Amino acid sequence: MAMNTDQLSPELFQPAEREQGAEEAVSRKRLSYWQDVRRRFVSNKGAMIGLLLIVIIGVMSLVGPLMNDFTYSDQNTDMMNISPFEKIEGDYWLGTDHLGRDLWTRIWYGAGISLLIAIIAASLDLVVGVTYGAISGYMGGKVDDWMQRLVEVLVGVPQLVVIILLLIWLEPGIFAIALALALTGWVNMSRIVRAQMLKLKSQEYVLAARTLGANTRRMLTKHMIPNVMGPVIITLMFTIPNAIFFEAFLGFIGLGLRPPQASLGVLLNDGYQMLQLYPYQCLLPATVLSLLMFSFNLLGDGLRDALDPKLRQ
Amino acid sequence: MGRFVLKRLIYMVITLWLIATITFFLMHNLPGSPLQNEEKLPPELKEIILKEYGLDKPLPVQYVNYLGNLITGDLGNSYKYDGRKVTDMIMDGFSASATLGVQAISFGVVVGLILGCVAALRRGTWIDSGATVLSVLGVSIPSFVLGALLSYYVGVELQWLPPALWEGWEYTILPSLALSFLVIAQIARYVRTEMLEVLGQDYIKTAKAKGLGRPAVIIRHALRNALIPAITIMAPLTVALLTGTLVIEQIFAIPGMGYMFVDSIQTNDFTAIMGVTMFYSFLLVVSIFIVDILYGIIDPRIRLTGAKE
Amino acid sequence: MSVTKQKVEKILEVNHVKKHFKMGRNQVVKAVDNISFDVYKGETLGLVGESGCGKSTIGRTIIRLYDTTDGEIRFKGESTRNLKGKDLKKFNREMQMIFQDPYASLNPRMTVADIIAEGLDIHGLAQGEERRQKVTELLKTVGLNEEHADRFPHEFSGGQRQRIGIARALAVDPEFIIADEPISALDVSIQAQVVNLMKKLQREKGLTYLFIAHDLSMVKYISDRIGVMYLGNLVELADSQELYDHPLHPYTEALLSAVPIPDPDVEKERERIILKGDVPSPINPPSGCRFRTRCPKVMDICAKETPKWQEVKPMHWVACHLYQEESLKKEEGNKNK
Numbered sequence: 001m002a003m004n005t006d007q008l009s010p011e012l013f014q015p016a017e018r019e020q021g022a023e024e025a026v027s028r029k030r031l032s033y034w035q036d037v038r039r040r041f042v043s044n045k046g047a048m049i050g051l052l053l054i055v056i057i058g059v060m061s062l063v064g065p066l067m068n069d070f071t072y073s074d075q076n077t078d079m080m081n082i083s084p085f086e087k088i089e090g091d092y093w094l095g096t097d098h099l100g101r102d103l104w105t106r107i108w109y110g111a112g113i114s115l116l117i118a119i120i121a122a123s124l125d126l127v128v129g130v131t132y133g134a135i136s137g138y139m140g141g142k143v144d145d146w147m148q149r150l151v152e153v154l155v156g157v158p159q160l161v162v163i164i165l166l167l168i169w170l171e172p173g174i175f176a177i178a179l180a181l182a183l184t185g186w187v188n189m190s191r192i193v194r195a196q197m198l199k200l201k202s203q204e205y206v207l208a209a210r211t212l213g214a215n216t217r218r219m220l221t222k223h224m225i226p227n228v229m230g231p232v233i234i235t236l237m238f239t240i241p242n243a244i245f246f247e248a249f250l251g252f253i254g255l256g257l258r259p260p261q262a263s264l265g266v267l268l269n270d271g272y273q274m275l276q277l278y279p280y281q282c283l284l285p286a287t288v289l290s291l292l293m294f295s296f297n298l299l300g301d302g303l304r305d306a307l308d309p310k311l312r313q
Numbered sequence: 314m315g316r317f318v319l320k321r322l323i324y325m326v327i328t329l330w331l332i333a334t335i336t337f338f339l340m341h342n343l344p345g346s347p348l349q350n351e352e353k354l355p356p357e358l359k360e361i362i363l364k365e366y367g368l369d370k371p372l373p374v375q376y377v378n379y380l381g382n383l384i385t386g387d388l389g390n391s392y393k394y395d396g397r398k399v400t401d402m403i404m405d406g407f408s409a410s411a412t413l414g415v416q417a418i419s420f421g422v423v424v425g426l427i428l429g430c431v432a433a434l435r436r437g438t439w440i441d442s443g444a445t446v447l448s449v450l451g452v453s454i455p456s457f458v459l460g461a462l463l464s465y466y467v468g469v470e471l472q473w474l475p476p477a478l479w480e481g482w483e484y485t486i487l488p489s490l491a492l493s494f495l496v497i498a499q500i501a502r503y504v505r506t507e508m509l510e511v512l513g514q515d516y517i518k519t520a521k522a523k524g525l526g527r528p529a530v531i532i533r534h535a536l537r538n539a540l541i542p543a544i545t546i547m548a549p550l551t552v553a554l555l556t557g558t559l560v561i562e563q564i565f566a567i568p569g570m571g572y573m574f575v576d577s578i579q580t581n582d583f584t585a586i587m588g589v590t591m592f593y594s595f596l597l598v599v600s601i602f603i604v605d606i607l608y609g610i611i612d613p614r615i616r617l618t619g620a621k622e
Numbered sequence: 623m624s625v626t627k628q629k630v631e632k633i634l635e636v637n638h639v640k641k642h643f644k645m646g647r648n649q650v651v652k653a654v655d656n657i658s659f660d661v662y663k664g665e666t667l668g669l670v671g672e673s674g675c676g677k678s679t680i681g682r683t684i685i686r687l688y689d690t691t692d693g694e695i696r697f698k699g700e701s702t703r704n705l706k707g708k709d710l711k712k713f714n715r716e717m718q719m720i721f722q723d724p725y726a727s728l729n730p731r732m733t734v735a736d737i738i739a740e741g742l743d744i745h746g747l748a749q750g751e752e753r754r755q756k757v758t759e760l761l762k763t764v765g766l767n768e769e770h771a772d773r774f775p776h777e778f779s780g781g782q783r784q785r786i787g788i789a790r791a792l793a794v795d796p797e798f799i800i801a802d803e804p805i806s807a808l809d810v811s812i813q814a815q816v817v818n819l820m821k822k823l824q825r826e827k828g829l830t831y832l833f834i835a836h837d838l839s840m841v842k843y844i845s846d847r848i849g850v851m852y853l854g855n856l857v858e859l860a861d862s863q864e865l866y867d868h869p870l871h872p873y874t875e876a877l878l879s880a881v882p883i884p885d886p887d888v889e890k891e892r893e894r895i896i897l898k899g900d901v902p903s904p905i906n907p908p909s910g911c912r913f914r915t916r917c918p919k920v921m922d923i924c925a926k927e928t929p930k931w932q933e934v935k936p937m938h939w940v941a942c943h944l945y946q947e948e949s950l951k952k953e954e955g956n957k958n959k
Contacts (some may be wrong), residue, residue, distance in 0.1 A: 004481070036776070099368055123346045156328035160556045161590050162335070168578065168586070169339045204727035205737075208790065211685050212741045213714030226731045245455055252560060253575050272564075275465050285456045294453035 033159040040306040047302020056287065057111055064108025068093070072109040073260035076100035097270055097281055101260070111288050116179050117263065118243035122236055124182030129189025130232060134191070136198025138224065148194075151187055159184040163246060174257070177250065181243045187307045190284035192235050196228045232309040237300035239285050241293040248289055264289045321605050325598050330380075336587050337379055360551070383591060399588035410558050410569035415491035417554060421496025428505025430498065430536070435511060438603040444501055451498020457560035460491035464564055488565045492557050499550055503543050511535045525574060527552045544608050549602040557595060630878070633798055634661040634684065635829050639693035641676075641683050651904050653679040653795050655854040656693070658931060659939075661798075666824065666831040668845030668862070670838055670877070672901060676854040677834045678722075681800045684832070685719050715745060717790035723801040724783035728775040734761075734786055735771035741794035760789040764819060781812035785819065786887060792823070800832045803841065817844050847937075850874050853904060853912045856931065860938040862906060870940040872896075872917050911943065921953050 016241070041047055054103075065072060068091035077100050084095040084103075094103040136147040166180040200206055206223050250256045251265020252272070259266070264285050271282030432444035442604055464477060464487060478484055511517065559571035566572070572587060575586035641654040654676040661667045669677045682688050684695055686702060695702045697717060705713050718741075721727035728737055735757045742748045748756050758768045764785040776782060784804060791799055801820070805813040821844060823829060835841045841848055844861050849859040850873065856869040869875045876895040883889055897916040902908055906916050914924040921943060929941045929949070943949035 124465060152324050153327050153331060156325060156552075156598045157332055158552065158555065158594055160552075160559070161332070161593050164578070165336060165339050165590060169342070204721040204723055205729040207682075207687055208719070208721060208727055208787070209729075209740065210687060211714065211717075211719045212790075212794070213711055213738070213744050215744075218744065222732070223729055227729075241453070247562060248455060249457065249556070253563065254579055272461060275461060275467060279465060282461060286461070290450075290454045290458060293455070294449060297449055298452055 017274075037306050041302055044302040044305060045141045046298045047306070050295040050298030050302065053291055054299065057292055057295075058115065059110050061112030061115060065105045065112075067091075068102065068104060070102035070105045072101065072106045072262050075100060075260075081274070081281075083278065083280055084284075094284055095278075095280055097276075098178075098274055103281065103284060106267060107285055108266050110267045110285065110299075113174065113261070113263040114185070114244050114247055114265070114292070117174055117181070117247050118240045120175065120178035121181035121185070121243040122239045123184045124178065125189055125239055126232070126236060130183065130188040130193050130228075132186065133190035133193025134224075134228070137194035138220070140198075140201070142205070144194075151190065154187050160246070160249075164249070164255060167250065171253055172250070172257055177247055177256070178243075180281070181246055185239060185242070189235055189239070192231050193228055194230050197224065198223055199229055216260060234282070234300055234304045234307065237296055237303055241296040244289070246294055263305070264292075278298055317609050318606060323604055325602050328598055329591075329594060333380060333383055333591060334376075336355070336590050337376060340583050340587050360553075370464035383398050400583050402585065403589060403592050404569060406568060406570040406573045410562065410571060412485060413488055413492060413558055413561065413567065413569060414554055416485060417492035417496060417557075418550075420489060421493035422500055424493070425497040425500025426504055428501040428522060430508055431507045432501065436509065436536065441505075444505065448498040448502040448505075451494045452502075454494075456491055456495055457564060460488065460561050460564040461495055463487050463491050477564075484565075484567075488561045488567060491564075492554065492561050493556060495553055496550060499553075503546055507538075507540075507543065508535060512537050544604065547607075548601050548604045552597060555597055573601040630662045630664065632660045633663040633698060634832070634885055635694075635696040636660070636680070636684065637694045639683065639695060640691045641678065641679050642691045643687055645905070648710065649905050652854050653904060653906075657851075657854075657856050659849055659856060661830060663797075663830055663834060664828060664832055664939060665846040666844055668833045668835065668841035668848040670835055671839050671849060671851035672836065672850060674853075674901065674904060675851040676904075677851050678802050679801045679886070680834065681719070681834050682850075685717055685800055686713070711745060715741070715794040716796055717798045717800070718794065718796040720784070720787050720791050720799060720801045720804045723807055724780040724787065725807075727787050728783055730775055730793070732774075733771065734775065736775055736776075737775070737786060738771075738789045738793055740790065745794060747794065756793065760793055762790045763792065763823070765815075779812075780808050781815060782810075783814075784808065784816050788819065788823070789815075792827075795827075796829070798830045798832070799833070802834050803836070804833075806835065806837070813840065820844065838877055848876065853901065853907055855912055855941065856939075857913065857942065858938075859939045860935075864935075864938055868938075870934065870945060871913075871942050872919050872944075873913050876918075911941075921949075921958055923949050923953050 012279065067254065070091070076096070078093065079096050080100040081098055082096045086094065086095070090103055092104070094107060097103055097106065101123055132147065136144045136151075162184050163180045166183065167176065170176040200223070206219070209219055209223055247256065247263060248265035248268055251263055251267075252269045254269065256265045257263050266280060267285035268289070271278075271280075271285060274281045333494040428444050428447070432441045436443055468477065468487060517535060557576060558569060561567070562569040563570040563575055570592070573585070574593070576582075577589060627796070636657060636659050639654060639657050640652070643651040643653055644818075645651055645716060657680060669680070671677050679688070683690055684702075690703070697713065700709075702713065712862070714836065728734075732740075735741075735754070738757050738760055739748075739753055742753055742756060752807050754771075757771055761768060761770055762944050766782065766789075769811045770778075770782075773843045775786070778786065787804075804820075805816050808816060809817070817840065820831070824831060831844075833841060833844055845862050847860065848865050850857050850865075852873050858865065858869070858874045860868075865874065866878065869878055872895075879892065879895040883892070895918065897918070902912070902915055910926050911924040911929050913915070917924065923943050927949070929943045929944070929946060931939055931941045932946065933939050934945045945954070
């Protein structure tokens with residue numbers, strides 16, 4: 001706005017009124033830490049796709065087998081090896097296997113079992129791993145030294161080999177497989193937890209809590225554990241597909257669940273025998289398996305990005 | 314550095330001892346195991362068998378003998394295939410498995426490296442997205458699924474390559490390919506991440522400012538530094554590979570160690586199971602040890618202080 | 623404020639304190655090696671030195687984040703070594719700390735209100751409505767708004783976070799505050815804000831500060847007395863003005879010569895003392911006087927004997943052979959041989 005110099009008066013040059021506290025105003029909408037995380041997560045397309053797929057498969061594993069009249073173990077010798085593309089009466093939407101069992105039911109049921117095993121294994125893994133790692137990291141000193149020595153030895157033990165040995169000994173069953181998986185896998189989680197604990201122990205806000213006089217319970221519950229959850233959740237997201245993979249593998253080499261039980265591994269094994277003649281029997285469970293693992297990986301990556309954008313991979 | 318090597322060596326030995334002990338006790342407690350002493354056989358025959366397998370001695374003595382034999386490399390006799398030494402059986406299979414493994418690693422590392430670099434350099438283009446998708450797929454689709462698919466579609470349907478057996482050089486292509494997929498995926502992903510980080514660093518800008526041509530910059534500076542952390546994933550990768558060979562050998566009917574292992578499980582050949590377990594563990598522990606040493610050589614912090622960060 | 627010994631009481635006494643850290647097998651980092659000084663009630667004692675000289679370590683040792691390896695610390699006349707239970711709680715309320723990194727000193731998962739009120743919660747000083755009021759009051763004291771209480775640390779700037787940290791320390795009504803490089807991570811204009819706030823609070827609440835920093839000019843602004851540290855030792859301690867006008871220790875002289883003076887004429891005439899060499903490692907400090915490897919006035923005796931910490935003028939301590947009569951005599955003696 002152009003003004004003539006005679007229009008300029010001294011009053012115009014008085015300091016403008018500053019709104020009290022205006023310079024301290026925080027402009028962003030108030031967001032808690034977790035809300036911020038969720039916002040980042042939701043905007044990650046890959047992660048959302050992964051989550052969606054997992055939910056779909058999860059729901060189908062519960063609902064799918066109920067959608068037609070067959071159970072996962074019903075055999076029908078008249079209806080063996082029917083491909084999904086054949087027009088035939090009855091609800092054999094995905095065909096049947098070599099014993100006449102409906103594949104639609106078996107596949108969804110099997111997916112559910114695989115997920116169940118994976119979740120049990122991951123939970124056990126979580127409990128043991130987090131406890132061990134937290135104690136080791138928090139206590140520090142000699143306790144930590146000795147606990148870590150055990151970890152060093154266990155790390156060299158090949159997971160697969162021990163799982164196989166354990167299963168030869170234990171007799172495969174849902175819980176046995178989950179147990180074997182957890183017993184060999186907890187070491188990874190404990191390492192992550194311990195690393196995080198060590199990092200937190202020297203963070204200044206933890207020191208501040210100490211100078212304020214916080215007791216151990218408060219330190220752990222308010223300061224340490226909430227800040228450990230991030231990496232723990234991420235690790236969990238990768239432990240699950242790992243468990244699914246191992247279970248499938250075990251099924252594939254004959255150490256999986258006994259018939260007529262179904263899991264993705266068992267289905268793969270059954271289907272593999274028929275690969276040349278009836279490829280769909282193997283391809284269908286393979287697709288579901290791959291989708292599951294793919295989704296968990298996407299989910300895990302998405303969570304990692306959402307929880308700490310600085311770790312962006 | 315010396316202290317570091319010594320420490321890892323000791324851990325290696327302890328780990329192997331632990332596995333040997335677990336294996337020993339598991340095998341001795343399995344129902345139906347010949348080592349269990351419950352065979353319903355005429356006593357004289359039983360005597361002979363027991364003597365042959367050294368089972369007539371008390372348990373602790375058996376254990377010590379077992380350990381002693383292990384150290385000398387004697388893995389005992391196969392239970393199912395009379396007279397065959399387990400060690401021989403393993404050695405027969407080893408060449409096949411080793412070929413498979415080495416091919417998979419070499420191919421995988423080279424392709425993975427190239428893919429990762431290209432993806433990093435051409436960030437955001439379809440090459441990058443393609444590489445990323447490939448990586449995720451490689452990590453998600455289990456190698457045995459891939460192997461089965463390759464064997465069936467490329468081997469049987471298209472008949473471009475033999476789908477199974479191990480009778481010549483062409484037979485190694487499909488299985489190695491299937492196995493290498495995981496390697497490619499992991500390495501490409503890792504190299505891409507590291508390259509991206511390195512390329513953003515100041516010293517790269519300095520090199521460019523100095524007038525260094527692009528290829529020289531990439532090779533001399535970026536690649537070297539991006540490679541170093543990649544060694545860290547060689548350890549878990551080796552593990553995954555060993556796992557993978559077990560299955561691939563099944564699918565492609567390759568007479569390797571993995572095949573033997575599965576076979577011995579299915580035929581309840583206990584001495585063989587124990588033997589292969591020990592051998593696999595030994596291989597794994599040694600590879601991890603080598604990778605640790607390599608890493609120690611490269612990371613000066615370890616060399617100088619003997620401690621791992 | 624210049625201090626005379628008799629009239630004002632000592633609130634903190636540090637006597638021959640050592641703090642050593644074990645690193646690996648045979649290596650010990652002597653972060654703090656025999657330091658003695660007193661802090662008087664109501665004053666601000668500044669502690670300066672390069673990175674790694676041990677100033678943060680001594681701060682944390684005083685507040686008992688670390689235990690002393692040797693030596694004694696007395697707070698308000700009582701030894702702090704074996705405080706437990708109620709006494710420890712009392713100690714936690716009377717002595718507080720402000721930390722250096724505004725981005726790491728606040729728990730990202732907690733609201734500002736919870737962060738500030740943590741001291742109140744731990745000691746059961748206020749609940750419910752009273753707690754909320756106290757938090758509001760504290761926020762206003764440090765120049766923030768009431769509505770900030772429900773927000774999270776990541777929504778604030780560095781300067782604001784430091785102020786939240788100050789509010790947290792003030793919540794328990796401490797008498798003594800150790801400020802461990804509270805402004806080093808802030809922009810210069812914000813530094814002034816925070817330091818002025820601290821001065822204001824000191825006046826209003828009668829606080830005593832131990833102000834640890836590496837920026838000499840800022841330290842002079844806020845401190846009544848200044849101590850200079852080098853590689854785990856105190857080398858000089860005096861009133862601020864006295865230190866500036868009459869530095870005794872060669873290290874102090876070098877530090878002062880590096881502080882720019884906002885007067886171009888004076889600057890033109892000044893000569894910077896540039897120390898040769900690098901700071902030696904605290905694992906293997908030089909024998910005798912630790913500064914001798916870089917001292918422009920080094921003598922032979924400096925390598926053989928550690929200089930004593932002596933009050934060579936009223937309220938002006940220094941540890942240097944240049945001011946020790948016997949050392950000078952010995953040096954003379956050696957020269958004449």
